Amino acid sequence: MEWLTDPLQFDFFGRALMAVVLVSVLCALVGAWVVLRGLSYIGDAMSHAVFPGIVAAFLTKGNLLVGALVAAVLTALGIGAISNRSGLKQDSAIGIVFVGMFALGVVLLSRAPTFTTDLSNFLIGNPLGVSAADLWGALGVTVLVGGLLTAIQKELLLASFDPTEARAIGLPVRRLNNLLLVIIGLVVVLTVQLVGTTLSVSLLITSSATARLLARSLRKMILLSAALGALGGVVGLYLSYYQNTAPGATIVLVNTLVFLLALAFRKREQ
Numbered sequence: 001m002e003w004l005t006d007p008l009q010f011d012f013f014g015r016a017l018m019a020v021v022l023v024s025v026l027c028a029l030v031g032a033w034v035v036l037r038g039l040s041y042i043g044d045a046m047s048h049a050v051f052p053g054i055v056a057a058f059l060t061k062g063n064l065l066v067g068a069l070v071a072a073v074l075t076a077l078g079i080g081a082i083s084n085r086s087g088l089k090q091d092s093a094i095g096i097v098f099v100g101m102f103a104l105g106v107v108l109l110s111r112a113p114t115f116t117t118d119l120s121n122f123l124i125g126n127p128l129g130v131s132a133a134d135l136w137g138a139l140g141v142t143v144l145v146g147g148l149l150t151a152i153q154k155e156l157l158l159a160s161f162d163p164t165e166a167r168a169i170g171l172p173v174r175r176l177n178n179l180l181l182v183i184i185g186l187v188v189v190l191t192v193q194l195v196g197t198t199l200s201v202s203l204l205i206t207s208s209a210t211a212r213l214l215a216r217s218l219r220k221m222i223l224l225s226a227a228l229g230a231l232g233g234v235v236g237l238y239l240s241y242y243q244n245t246a247p248g249a250t251i252v253l254v255n256t257l258v259f260l261l262a263l264a265f266r267k268r269e270q
Contacts, residue, residue: 007241012128016237016247019130022138023191023203024229029146030187031208032222033180037160040209041091042079042181043201045098046188049075051105054192059108068192072185075101080178127237127247141190145183156180157218202252203229210259213266232258 007013034040053071057064075097083093149156159166159176166173184204191200207229208221215221236251243250 003242004238007238012130013237013241015130015132015135016127017234018135019127019138020233020237020251021230022135022142024207024233025226026138026142026145026187027191027203027229028208028211028222028225029142029149030184031204031225032211032218033149033156033160034184034205035208035212036218036221039184040201040205042094042184043188043204045079045094046072046075046185047192047200048105049098049101050185050189050192051102052108053105055105055108059111065189068189069186071101072189073182076181076185077178080174080181084174127251138190141186145187148183152176152179153218202255203233206252206255206259207232210255210262213259213262228258229255 031043034043050068050071053067053069053074054064055067056062056071057067078097079093082088082096086093155166155171156176158169159171159173163173166176187204188200191203208225210228211221211225215224232255233251236254237247239245239254240247240250
């Protein structure tokens, strides 16, 4: 059992394990809605759209997480506004906003004198650098998002799958959609700390997509997604420790392998 306990002698490894489990639960809560509503593209869009907020905070010597959060909220509200006012489909609005935000980040980055480790870690991801404060923050966001989604679950289900009926009974469909986009942005910002802007989409989508193949109800899908995400995160961290590979990318590869195995199992069942 030494292979299992040896890495735990390092505090940073223990914090990384706890962070992976917490973020997996958080991503399961939101990822189920992303997959069911066909919003998988928005996870990738958000992970890139927070880029200008990160760069702006870096240039002004501010908090990178706060900068990313502001950019995520602005992106979510911008997608909702363009989609509602222009009549375009949501995927078109997502593409317009995310490309514009990412381009803004590149322009801002071109004014940076150096590309420091702090900024590169935020882009590439470094779960082994998670602090105790990050863990408390992840726990707080998980409780907040979980409570909020539980409170509006029935309304969100109706607004998602029968918006006409939802409007007929007086539900604020537009506000519910915008709220979901803001929550997705908040979750993406948190996962960016773990696997970086380009890989955070995997924690949000891959485990939930795997659970969707195996579960037949929203509750089971969320629980299975959380379990699969935590398992993939723990296995990925141990593999990265012993194989000396990038932890964030290793976690994503494990999650992808689990999805492919679930897909093969489902085909065999059929």
